[in-house]
Amino acid sequence: MNTQQNHLAAATSPYLQQHADNPVHWWPWCEQALQAARTQDKPILLSIGYSACHWCHVMAHESFEDPETAALMNRLFINIKVDREERPDLDKIYQTAHQLLAQRPGGWPLTVFLMPQDLTPFFAGTYFPPEPRHGLPSFTQVLESIDTAWREQREAIEEQNRSMQQALAHINRPGDGDMPDAAVIEQALVQLAEVYDKRHGGIGQAPKFPHPSTLEFLLRHALLEDHAGAREMALFTLERMAEGGINDQLGGGFCRYSVDEQWMIPHFEKMLYDNGPLLALYADAWLADGQRALFRHVCQRTAEWVMREMQSPAGGYFSSLDADSEGEEGRFYVWTREEVASLLDDAEYQVFAARFGLDRAPNFEGRWHLHVFRDTADLARAHGMQPQALRRLLRSARDKLFAAREQRVHPERDEKILTSWNALMIRGMARAGRLLDEPDWIESAGEALDYLRRHHWRDGRLLATSRDGEAQLHAYLDDHAFLLDAILELLQARWSGEDLSLAVQLADLLLSHFEDREHGGFWFTADDHEPLPVRSRPFSDDAMPSGNAVAAHALQRLGSLLAEPRYLRAAERTLAAAGEEMRQSPYSCTGLLSALQEWLDPPETLIIRGRGEALAEWQQQANSQPRPTRQVFAIADDIALPPALSDKAPDSAGPIAYRCIGTRCLPPVSKLEQL
Numbered sequence: 001m002n003t004q005q006n007h008l009a010a011a012t013s014p015y016l017q018q019h020a021d022n023p024v025h026w027w028p029w030c031e032q033a034l035q036a037a038r039t040q041d042k043p044i045l046l047s048i049g050y051s052a053c054h055w056c057h058v059m060a061h062e063s064f065e066d067p068e069t070a071a072l073m074n075r076l077f078i079n080i081k082v083d084r085e086e087r088p089d090l091d092k093i094y095q096t097a098h099q100l101l102a103q104r105p106g107g108w109p110l111t112v113f114l115m116p117q118d119l120t121p122f123f124a125g126t127y128f129p130p131e132p133r134h135g136l137p138s139f140t141q142v143l144e145s146i147d148t149a150w151r152e153q154r155e156a157i158e159e160q161n162r163s164m165q166q167a168l169a170h171i172n173r174p175g176d177g178d179m180p181d182a183a184v185i186e187q188a189l190v191q192l193a194e195v196y197d198k199r200h201g202g203i204g205q206a207p208k209f210p211h212p213s214t215l216e217f218l219l220r221h222a223l224l225e226d227h228a229g230a231r232e233m234a235l236f237t238l239e240r241m242a243e244g245g246i247n248d249q250l251g252g253g254f255c256r257y258s259v260d261e262q263w264m265i266p267h268f269e270k271m272l273y274d275n276g277p278l279l280a281l282y283a284d285a286w287l288a289d290g291q292r293a294l295f296r297h298v299c300q301r302t303a304e305w306v307m308r309e310m311q312s313p314a315g316g317y318f319s320s321l322d323a324d325s326e327g328e329e330g331r332f333y334v335w336t337r338e339e340v341a342s343l344l345d346d347a348e349y350q351v352f353a354a355r356f357g358l359d360r361a362p363n364f365e366g367r368w369h370l371h372v373f374r375d376t377a378d379l380a381r382a383h384g385m386q387p388q389a390l391r392r393l394l395r396s397a398r399d400k401l402f403a404a405r406e407q408r409v410h411p412e413r414d415e416k417i418l419t420s421w422n423a424l425m426i427r428g429m430a431r432a433g434r435l436l437d438e439p440d441w442i443e444s445a446g447e448a449l450d451y452l453r454r455h456h457w458r459d460g461r462l463l464a465t466s467r468d469g470e471a472q473l474h475a476y477l478d479d480h481a482f483l484l485d486a487i488l489e490l491l492q493a494r495w496s497g498e499d500l501s502l503a504v505q506l507a508d509l510l511l512s513h514f515e516d517r518e519h520g521g522f523w524f525t526a527d528d529h530e531p532l533p534v535r536s537r538p539f540s541d542d543a544m545p546s547g548n549a550v551a552a553h554a555l556q557r558l559g560s561l562l563a564e565p566r567y568l569r570a571a572e573r574t575l576a577a578a579g580e581e582m583r584q585s586p587y588s589c590t591g592l593l594s595a596l597q598e599w600l601d602p603p604e605t606l607i608i609r610g611r612g613e614a615l616a617e618w619q620q621q622a623n624s625q626p627r628p629t630r631q632v633f634a635i636a637d638d639i640a641l642p643p644a645l646s647d648k649a650p651d652s653a654g655p656i657a658y659r660c661i662g663t664r665c666l667p668p669v670s671k672l673e674q675l
């Protein structure tokens with residue numbers, strides 16, 4: 001076994017391949033690397049990042065490409081590079097460890113030093129500069145200090161590790177198992193209102209993240225309970241985000257977060273995982289807010305971006321776009337006044353500059369990143385124009401600038417296809433396509449699901465990631481739960497017996513390989529996953545919704561559709577297992593709170609049988625009002641249903657709707673006005 005070389009050349013991850021030419025003797029996470037650490041009795045230097053991460057690139061250029069730094073790393077450590085998007089199991093464990101060791105949140109790049117025998121972390125940090133600055137030691141100082149501690153303080157490290165193992169185990173301890181009541185939902189609303197930014201929208205201060213799970217919880221609660229405060233927090237935040245620089249005003253799609261409280265200047269990377277939920281959320285907001293044009297426009301531009309830039313020819317969705325191009329963060333997106341003026345005619349420039357701030361001081365390093373400063377009604381009055389004429393000028397200006405921007409060097413794209421992130425986008429495209437009557441979006445979602453079925457479904461098990469059609473790695477909780485949820489959404493857009501069969505298989509895999517049968521809830525890794533220092537059972541949301549929350553939600557809905565008590569009981573056990581965490585920190589568990597709402601107020605399942613235009617009309621009417629707990633399945637009369645649904649028979653006289661609320665079924669409806 002030759003450890004004196006870089007082993008990343010054959011990696012499927014673009015992030016790992018970016019480091020394949022480093023002088024560091026990188027390993028991927030594998031048994032050979034772990035065995036080398038044990039045999040040589042060297043600590044493991046674990047570096048976790050991802051392809052679109054700006055500061056990961058910075059640390060790579062400053063340290064991992066430097067021969068002297070690499071030589072020090074190679075002499076002292078076994079160096080392992082991990083793509084956090086391919087191995088979220090490792091990332092979750094070691095981000096938690098960073099929080100415990102450093103007493104502050106982590107991030108990427110994550111730098112962790114592990115004991116070779118049991119992989120317990122004993123030191124963790126994030127980015128380290130090449131020389132000391134801003135209160136941070138240099139990376140080489142960190143390396144030398146760790147080596148000294150390893151040689152001279154081994155017993156102290158081992159004692160600390162025992163405490164670390166106990167702390168990690170404590171985080172995953174079983175809760176009290178008591179089912180929470182509606183009071184935790186009210187507590188979450190109070191907590192969110194306390195940190196809500198009334199001026200700019202959003203939860204908390206800069207840096208600001210979209211938090212789709214939180215906004216979805218607020219909008220659901222507003223619609224279910226007619227809660228004015230929740231409605232304001234959700235819709236005003238969505239409005240400000242839509243008009244902000246976090247939303248690509250020319251090409252569509254949202255960046256990962258805003259560095260300021262106004263949503264003006266983003267960290268420019270675009271990730272698939274939050275654009276999917278945001279697309280679904282803006283479609284719900286369009287329906288909830290009287291079909292407001294702004295929210296529909298956001299859906300249109302986001303979906304167009306997804307199909308144009310993020311969908312592979314084979315059907316799956318790519319993972320992300322880098323923040324950098326030509327070595328500069330944001331270079332692809334920003335403008336000078338001269339560039340804009342040279343591309344637009346005088347009338348276009350005047351209204352475009354006023355709307356997007358080119359008549360103000362630069363907002364990004366001497367240039368302008370587009371952010372809405374004035375609304376169209378105000379501009380129309382100021383320019384003595386009809387609003388429709390002004391919007392035509394803005395649309396023409398946007399088209400010209402977008403065409404010019406397309407000629408620039410584009411940011412790098414991470415072309416691996418992740419099951420969980422694809423599922424989030426499949427759900428977003430299917431839901432928005434159904435609510436906004438956009439068949440192309442539904443077709444796009446179907447193509448992505450077909451890709452996953454062809455490449456990520458093997459021998460009755462799900463795989464987590466692929467690139468160029470080559471899939472690998474056993475799938476995680478999020479992959480199964482998100483894909484189950486996405487299929488249920490896609491079935492409402494267009495029925496498929498094959499898709500329903502896959503949904504049932506995914507639900508059964510959750511119960512057989514992931515469920516904590518003793519305490520309830522679901523582990524992040526399957527029961528036959530490789531052994532790791534801890535097996536986590538995450539309940540709180542982070543940038544993505546909690547896998548346990550989505551599993552509880554989807555199992556309730558599938559259980560209601562198929563009248564399957566096993567799925568309903570598993571969802572109930574999950575909510576009970578998470579009860580203690582929901583009571584202790586309700587605002588961080590909004591995904592679970594949404595699932596709890598449906599347990600307290602069971603979902604309405606509507607199955608419509610019919611033919612042709614009449615079936616489409618009934619489906620459109622059933623979807624025309626914002627009903628968060630309603631699921632609608634329109635199934636043509638000539639489609640044979642599985643035994644669980646065989647009693648939902650067609651009616652020769654015309655369309656018929658079968659309606660159930662939770663486990664209680666109501667008489668069928670055969671007149672549209674009754675529906």
